[in-house]
Amino acid sequence: MTGVATMTKPLLEVEGVNKSFPGVRALRDMRLELRAGEVLALVGENGAGKSTLMKLLSGIHVPDSGTFRLAGQDYRPQGPREALELGISIIHQEFNLVPHLTVAQNIFIGREPRRLRMMLDEGRLNAGTRTLLERLRLPLDPRAVVGTLTVANQQMVEIAKALSYEPKVLIMDEPTAALNDAEVATLHELIRRFVRPDTGVIYISHRMEEIRRIADRVTVIRDGEYVGTREIASASTPEVISLMVGRAINTEARPENVRPGRETVLTATGLSTKALLKDVSFDLRRGEILGFAGLMGAGRTETARALVGADRLDAGTITVHGRQARIGNPADAARLGIGYLSEDRKRYGLLLEQDVQANVVLAALRDQFTTGGFVQDGAARARAKEYVDTLRIKTPSLDQTTKHLSGGNQQKVVIAKWLAKDCDILIFDEPTRGIDVGAKEEIYTLLNELAGQGKSIIMISSELPEILRMSHRVVVMSEGRVTHVLDSDEATQENIMHYATLRPDENPADAAELGLDKAGQS
């Protein structure tokens, strides 16, 4: 119980809110209470429903049922504009800034001071911005072009913009994802200055450390439902994490540990990129499903893209079948038998306007299905048919345009593409994203079959139950580093979350803990 904050009346109340999207129940009977004068942390796994809640509060979507109340009044914004006018400002994880405009132009976009109705009054714009920035004690130049600012300063512009509406409630979605420790401290100071007896902040974050420093209470949501709220002072970090992951785990369905005698097919040593990855090392064994767990932005997809040469490595070596490999582009990776199945199938995996056959034979076309530069349609058809049968792809014909297939069948088409290319190392990035429950099971069965046939699989997933169920071993990443590699018998949701939330870069305590298995005891 921390002083004044708890005495005051609720500022924002969410009650019994439901929201469904076609086929997905995003929020179910959601509750939340933000008190005046407090900072409320909102935590939950990826996909728990935080973004949906934000979108409802900002008026981008309308709830199916339930009520919002802001300072006792019914709150029903019809759009982002109205949400701002009614007193709720939201800073999204992705910046909504126009890089070519100045700080002042960005802050007052859509409500620029004018002269004679038609003409922009840049003088007043800059003066107004200067006053605002001084009041917020932000050392920014109103005339600076936003694109030239550092990420931290861009974040500050977002905050200035949000606060310029003089909101009652400020909502911040992962505001520190791109900030270093000093910048986080500046941000927290700004938040403390903003919080007055009649205002409040909802602070969405994964980082318990930070939440402890800034928040008064923490609300946990999971699978679109409210789980509970705790006073920060009395809640332990393991308690909050166990509230976040919550679910009962079917331990019996887990795969056995990979036998040590198995041959290593791929070794990554010290992979680093300028953007994110730092010294990423791991090995992949024959017939193994190696899970990659971590929070969004931990560097899992980046690791995969680096492995197949889609992104440039600045340091590190990759060894495939005992030989050091030079992988400069995906063509090199494909030659070495490494196939990448992107999380965004539609963008990176499929030719949506082309038919099943064209997609299946795409990668192997030149090696296997051509003579003298011409496509051997018969052979290509036969092979595509073979995969449609063995992978149980549900399609009316080989000529069906892939955009008309369901998500699960689209995924199988991409798998077929790599099998046709004779790949024995398959990297699955979120293999079941956007796939319905029944088809998920089929994909799991398929992955196990593939591993059983001696294919080696890297499986990146944000769904912990999926990671636990499928992986022989689990590589956990945080902030571009591998923080731990867990065998399947030591992998638990709590354990994985613990390593996934470490901030090894800026926090010496976390760094010291690397490799020490501490979280499992609580």
Place this chain on the structure above:
Amino acid sequence: MTAVKAPAPEQQAGGGLVTAVKGRLQQLLAFASLLVIYAFFSFASPYFFSYGNFTAILFSTVVIGTLAIGTTFVIIAGGIDLSIGTGMALCAVMSGVFLTKLGLPLALGVPAAILFGGLMGLINGINVALLKIPPFIATLAMMLVAEGLALVLSDSAPIYFNNVPGYTDISTGNLIPGVEFPNAVLILLAVALMAGLLLTKSVLGRYTYSIGSNEEATALSGIDVRRWKIAIYCFAGLFIGLAGVMISARLGSAQPATGMGYELQAIAAVVIGGTSLSGGKGSIVGTLIGALIISVLNNGLQIMSIPQEWQNVILGCVILVAVYTDRIRKKEA
């Protein structure tokens, strides 16, 4: 997370046939409108419907058609080529240089002129694929370079092929004895057939569609997209060269300043034929129909003594209607 129910497979049954028909629909529509326009002019003017005028229309389609066929590849691959018009004039000049100034024999000079077009395409391809210059800009630059070079190399004067026996026969001769059917049309049909075959049956064609459909997915499938893009532009360049030979053979001279404007007519033909400017879709048959629609319109309006200025107004409207119907069709699909 509860999840989406996938569309039941039964709903998709028979989808193969439907897609097949839908895929051809734009071509069928284009062909039907070609017939309608043809019928309209046949009734509107007593001079339009004749064998002589029929071959005249085909003959006037050759240059635009040749350019449009090459450009079809580039556009399906998600690119654009603005350099084909002035590039054609440059290749015509090069043909003149090879045949009259350097005195090469026909069997060497003509292929050389065509290959010169391929060289231009190669440079376009390198600029687009390796230097990552947007296709619009890269080929706009090439358009200007080609326009200037054509004037420089010809001293801004036409080069006549009077001393090159057989050159004009490439266009106006009759290979089939006893039948009034110009060689130029035969050549157009032959290259159209070849291009159609390559587009649908060859690796080059398959990757052309793949790159236009989804360049990133194609690259991640282990295909060297940069190399194939260069190949596509280079291949399309050969058609610039061929068009240069065809136009100069028809006129009996290389006119260095005539190319500008042809690129837009050729792109119009491609678009009317149902090829999507966003890439991934299109056909040679469609492009040929598109080119024919333009020719029939020009010819018919001319016969009806409608002034040249109005012909362009009408052509512009036809393009809008063609692309708009394509949009509607796609929305329904």
